[in-house]
Amino acid sequence: MLILSPISLFLDVPRNIFTAVGLPLTAGWYSGSYTKEAVRGTWYKALKFPPGKIENPKVFPIVWSALYIALGYASHLAADAHDNAFLPADIDATSTGIVLYYAQLAMNFAWTPLFFGRKEPEIALVDSAMMTATSIYMTKLLHGPTKGKATWLLVPYCAWVSYVTYLNAGVVYLNRGRYIPKND
Template identity: 45%
Template sequence: MSPLPEILFDVARNPFLAVGLPIGLGMASGFATGQSSRSNWFKNMTPPPGNPPKEVFGPVWTILYGLMGYASHLTVRAFDSAVTPSGTAQADQALQLYYGQLLLNLLWTPTYFFFKQKELALGNILALFGTVTAMTVKMHNLYTPFSTTWFLAPYCAWLGYATYLNAGYVFLNRDRK
């Protein structure tokens, strides 16, 4: 028996809901981020080298949320078609990691922008990166029609870059509150 509520499996079973849920939550988070990223607190910080224009983040995150959502759909299909208890358990664990990373992902924005806790946000993104890596490994080993790794590799790469940016803002602005 999975600790996840059945509704989370049902969301992932529907490809439109599986893709739409993270995109919708990401859009809500992005709207809030857009407002906060125009604040004096953020504008007055020294950005790390290679910091992209803020207009890049919305399209990139929309694509990444869609890809991770579709990976969750493939994972629940593997769960539903698993013929061994270990196959079911692995898919279940991958879905738990998926929803856990989605929560960590969505917590980063208020931690960084609303509470202005760059250091705590860095800890969050490091935990997120670890969770996404574990999720990618779990999903990679599932029997799916397409390798979920192709859907998650861009997310892993972007998280590495986002972690660099967060760490850069912490390091370059350590004397600012």
């Protein structure tokens, strides 16, 4: 009888380059599918934002798509490094890095429904801060075993989710105590 470990189940998707890239890209498109409508709503338009907010909404699908492709390819590199690892430290680092990959991916996909769907920027901020910290730590863990290749792909993602966390924190801070109806 074949018994699969949880890590082997997590590694199956990124072992294949097409599923590695396809998972975050497809899930990201799905997660962000109603953002376009939400940013036209009265709730979003009533929010105050911190300096540095990108005003052109057409930028976001392009940036997110590129980041999801890079993120997926980095997971493929991590799975490959895991499969070829000899040192126990590299096996541990890639195993933990892959688990963190899925954890931050779940947080990433939860952020849009929390912020735009439920209109709960405070809860979205907690999610975003945890996602950012998880992504940075994941990048650190995968640096050595992938010989820095995953790092080149993940640093822009870490920077972008840090930027999103900054914007989210600014929204929470600048709108505290303000009544903004959530019905559009």
